[in-house]
Amino acid sequence: MQHAIDISGKKITPAYSGEKAVCGFCKKEVRGKCGKIYIWHWQHVHNAACDVWKEGETEWHRAWKNKFPFDWQETIIEKNSEKHIADIFTPNGIVIEFQNSTISSSTIAEREKFYEKMIWVINAQTFKDNLITENKSDEQLAEIELRYLTQRSQLSKHNSVGLQNIKKKQTALTSEIQSREDDLRALESVTDLFKSYNKNAETFAEQIIIIWQSENLFVDSSLIDIISHDAIPTKKTFFRLLGDLKRNKHFLGAAIKNSIEIEELYMERNEILSELENLKPAVKEELKYVASEYLDLEVEIAQLKREISFLKLENDENDREYQDLKISIDTYIKTNLEKLEADFDEERNKIIKDKDKLTLFWKRERKSWGSAAAPIFLDIGDGNMLYKQPNNKVSRVNVCDFISKYNPDEC
Ligand SMILES: [Zn+2]
Known part of the structure; x- marks a missing residue:
């Protein structure tokens, strides 16, 4: 003392x-x-x-006490009929205790309870080799950045399968509609001719016969389709008669003939015309059969149109479902991304704030000091100290800075 x-x-x-x-x-x-x-x-x-709390005083104790004003040193503190000598008692009521030897957790707790506002300065010069300090902040930053990127990537894929399924359905529906519309156009091109006869089989057959009898037989390509239709076997005879009639007309109009020849040609003409008239009902029936095929196509077309409009409705509904899901996914991602970013910033800022702090490892842990509630400063010599926080983070503190914090007049 x-x-x-x-x-x-x-x-x-x-x-x-x-x-x-x-x-x-x-x-x-x-x-x-x-x-x-x-x-x-x-x-x-x-x-x-x-004072039973005082260990054998060493030069280390004395040197430390001398760094503070005379009046602060070895102050007797009395409380509830118990008294002890505080190494240093600052005007702000803080006790600084210099501890050279190891003490138990219960002793630490007992003294912290008595002094209340106190600081431990531990002589770590003898066991500083037992302390390893590492700066873990870069490692921790890399770790959280990787974790954040992974979470962000997972979030961006949120319910992408659901969306993909709807999209697949959309593609399938679009191609289905496309294919039905192609079928429809093909059918409609076939029925166009029939439509121009008011979709009436009787009128259709009559009009075809009139066309066949006219000179412009091959004007319309659709007529060729009908001419070549298998369901009109009578057309062969019909066209032969039409040819005969044409030739007869030609003979009647050409050169000078005698009255017998003329009479014979007229007779022939009448026979051809009569045969044609006799054949017409059969031709007409056969043509009506072809017309009925077109009528069937009309049914098919109507059915196709119904199917297409049904598919389009389904497609519209699917579109709405896609949009709704997309909005809900976007909202989910946006909300969670904001939260994720906020969490990340908070975590990162915390690490950056502690960037200059070192993580302390005790090769052989001095367990008793782990239980201390008061701040601990480890004196590692050469004017340096380590300030140990409860989370095992430490920061380097200069002895002068430490002293001037309690005694601004010094250092
Ligand atoms: Zn004494």
Whole structure:
């Protein structure tokens, strides 16, 4: 100890070896120790039981105490009929205890409870090799960035399968509609001719016969389709008669003939015309059969049109479903991405804030200090300290900065 009480009750430091005074705590006699090697201090004459909390004072203790003002050193604190010597007691009521040797968790807890506002300064110079400090922040940043990217990528794929399925259905429906519309156009091109006869089989057959009898037989390509239709076997005879009639007409119109020849040609003409008239009902019936085929096509067309409109309705509904799902997915992704980004920023900022802090590892853990509630400063020598926080994060602190925090006049 560096303080004792003189006869007048004043707190003093020793001036010479052998100087007499009394211990301010136990009131027992102390003598001055003023050598060349150690910092001058007082020593109890008898190894009296002074403050049981005080360990054997070392030069390390004395040097630390001397860094603070005289009045702050070795302050006796009395509470509920219990008293102890605080190494340093600042005007702000903070106790700083310098601890050289290992103490148990229960001792730490007991002293923290008594002093309330306190700080531990531990002499770590002897076991600093047992401490490993690492800066983990870059590793942690990389780790959360990777995790964030993974989560972001997972989020962007949210319900993409559902959306894809609707899209697939959309493609299938579109191609189905396309194919039906192609069929429809093909059918309609066939029925166009029939339509121009008001979709009436009778009129259709009559009109075809009139066309066949006319000169413009091959004007319309659809007529060729009908001419070549298998369901009209009578057409062969019909066209032969039409040919005969044409030739007869030609003979009648050409050159000069005698009355017998003319009469014969007229007779022939009448026969041809009569045969044609006789054949017409059969031709007409056969043509009506062809017309009925077109009528069937009309039914098919109507059916196709119904199917197409049904498919289009289904397609519209599918479109709406797609849009709805897309909106809900977008909203889900947006909301969760905002949350994810906020979480990421918070986590990253926390790491960046602690970037200069080191993570402390004890090769052989000093378990008792893990239980301390008060701030711990590890004195690792050469004017450096490590400030240990509960999460095992440490930051380097200069001894001068540490002292000036409590005593701005110093350093
Ligand atoms: Zn004493």
